[in-house]
Amino acid sequence: MMNHNSISLSETNVVTSSISHELNTPLNAIIGFTDLILEEESIEDIKAFAAIIKNNSALLLDKIQKVIALNSLDYENDVYLEEVSVSVLLERSQDIIAKEFGRNKRLFSINCNPTAEEQGVTVFSDKPKLEKFLNHLLLGAFYLNKEGQVFLSFNVVYKNGVKEALQVLVSEEQLTNFSDIKTCFEEDVDAALSTLRFEDGIGINLAICHKISKKIGGHMCLKINSNNKVISFELPVGNLYGTNNLPDTEFRVLVVEDEPISSCALDRVLANYPFMVIRTSAQGFMAGAAERLAKTDIVIINEEIKDLHFKSAIDKLFKKNPEVAFLIEESCFSRESDIFIRHNNFFYYCRNSAEAQIEGALDRIMKYRAKEMTNTYKQSLNAG
Numbered sequence: 321m322m323n324h325n326s327i328s329l330s331e332t333n334v335v336t337s338s339i340s341h342e343l344n345t346p347l348n349a350i351i352g353f354t355d356l357i358l359e360e361e362s363i364e365d366i367k368a369f370a371a372i373i374k375n376n377s378a379l380l381l382d383k384i385q386k387v388i389a390l391n392s393l394d395y396e397n398d399v400y401l402e403e404v405s406v407s408v409l410l411e412r413s414q415d416i417i418a419k420e421f422g423r424n425k426r427l428f429s430i431n432c433n434p435t436a437e438e439q440g441v442t443v444f445s446d447k448p449k450l451e452k453f454l455n456h457l458l459l460g461a462f463y464l465n466k467e468g469q470v471f472l473s474f475n476v477v478y479k480n481g482v483k484e485a486l487q488v489l490v491s492e493e494q495l496t497n498f499s500d501i502k503t504c505f506e507e508d509v510d511a512a513l514s515t516l517r518f519e520d521g522i523g524i525n526l527a528i529c530h531k532i533s534k535k536i537g538g539h540m541c542l543k544i545n546s547n548n549k550v551i552s553f554e555l556p557v558g559n560l561y562g563t564n565n566l567p568d569t570e571f572r573v574l575v576v577e578d579e580p581i582s583s584c585a586l587d588r589v590l591a592n593y594p595f596m597v598i599r600t601s602a603q604g605f606m607a608g609a610a611e612r613l614a615k616t617d618i619v620i621i622n623e624e625i626k627d628l629h630f631k632s633a634i635d636k637l638f639k640k641n642p643e644v645a646f647l648i649e650e651s652c653f654s655r656e657s658d659i660f661i662r663h664n665n666f667f668y669y670c671r672n673s674a675e676a677q678i679e680g681a682l683d684r685i686m687k688y689r690a691k692e693m694t695n696t697y698k699q700s701l702n703a704g
Contacts, residue, residue: 342524343383346376386524393531399446401560401600401609406474406486407439409447413454414472420459432472441476443486443557444604444612446536450555453532454488457551460525461490476557483557491550529553537561561596562614571595572613576605577622585675586620593682606633611640618685620647622671645685 353369353376360366410432461470470490477485526540529551533540538555556562561572573595580587590597595618600609602623610616616637625631625648637644646666665688669681 343380343387346380346383349373349376350380383524386528390524390528390531393528393535396449396535397597399449399536399596399598401444401598401612402447402604403442403607404445404447404450406441406443407434409451409454410434410472410474410488413451413458416455417458432474434474438474438476441474441486443555444560444607444609445555449532449536453529453536453538453553456525456528456532457488457490457553460529461551477554484559485557486555488553488555489550526551556614558612559614560612561598571617572615573597573618573620574605574610574613574616575599575620575622576602578602584622584671585673586622586669586671586678589675589678589682592679602627602630606630608633608636610637616641616644617689618645618647618682620649621652622649623652625653643689645688647681647685 350373353373357366357369357373360369414432458470458472461472470492472488472490474486474488476483477487530540533553536555537560538553541552541554543550543552571594573590575597577599578601598613605619606627606629610619610633619637623630625634634646644665648666648668650668650670667681667685667688669678
């Protein structure tokens with residue numbers, strides 16, 4: 321089974337090389353100054369060496385915790401979509417990082433002054449993962465220059481008058497012309513990690529950011545030259561998890577539920593299929609979470625369908641993607657509803673069903689989708 325969260329062997333080698341260096345630096349300092357203490361007789365020198373060992377021990381602990389955080393991301397497969405205020409999230413991240421550096425008595429200055437229009441920008445994303453991404457992005461940005469000052473900017477990219485993507489930039493120097501920045505990025509993160517691995521601290525944070533950005537459907541780039549270092553992050557607004565983010569063999573499955581059904585066998589069954597599972601609430605679905613995805617193959621509904629807005633959201637999704645299939649928990653709908661009369665690609669399951677019965681329902685959906693895709697291909701050939 322293919323895993324959309326897996327990273328390439330070359331990327332793994334680069335990350336491992338970067339992490340090895342960052343762990344070795346404080347560890348070598350601890351070992352070296354411990355040897356000096358064993359040979360030193362002066363109390364003053366011993367105290368000075370002990371202080372260095374203490375500082376490097378704290379640094380090593382921080383690095384180890386980040387390595388654990390990096391590895392734990394492999395087990396955080398689900399994505400939960402909700403509407404997120406970008407400016408509120410950035411302010412929260414700035415506060416968290418400022419307190420962290422203040423506690424460690426380190427100076428770090430972030431300049432971010434969004435306009436009134438920017439303060440109203442919202443995106444659909446996984447809020448905890450996006451916040452974690454921004455926190456590690458700012459932690460890594462601390463090492464961009466010796467002064468510990470960075471400039472944080474965000475912008476909405478439009479194409480033909482339509483909001484296309486959110487762009488976040490962190491840089492050493494303040495950027496004056498936002499529109500020209502995108503074209504100047506030459507290095508991807510994999511290459512940059514190798515370049516930056518000797519700048520203590522930035523490698524692990526960037527590796528964490530890179531992995532999170534993939535999980536939430538975004539893309540990171542870096543521009544490094546003698547004048548300025550810039551980290552760019554782009555999150556599509558209406559094309560989440562496009563073809564560049566997933567193998568063609570994987571299906572995007574959107575699960576709509578306000579509270580996970582812990583006793584349901586559904587989650588165990590989903591793990592056996594080549595699915596990328598994305599979750600949202602009923603409110604998120606009505607607000608357009610499914611429409612923000614580049615393509616939704618299957619929608620699993622575990623919330624009662626009685627709101628007109630809910631039915632309208634289903635209709636909108638059908639207009640965007642007529643091939644989408646729905647798997648609906650039996651207690652969540654009324655068969656008399658006109659929406660079920662208009663559409664015939666609805667399938668059903670019971671939350672108390674055995675795993676084999678749920679697998680049967682998913683297998684029927686897969687057969688239906690294979691048939692629909694074949695018919696669409698034949699129609700395109702006839703039209704040609």
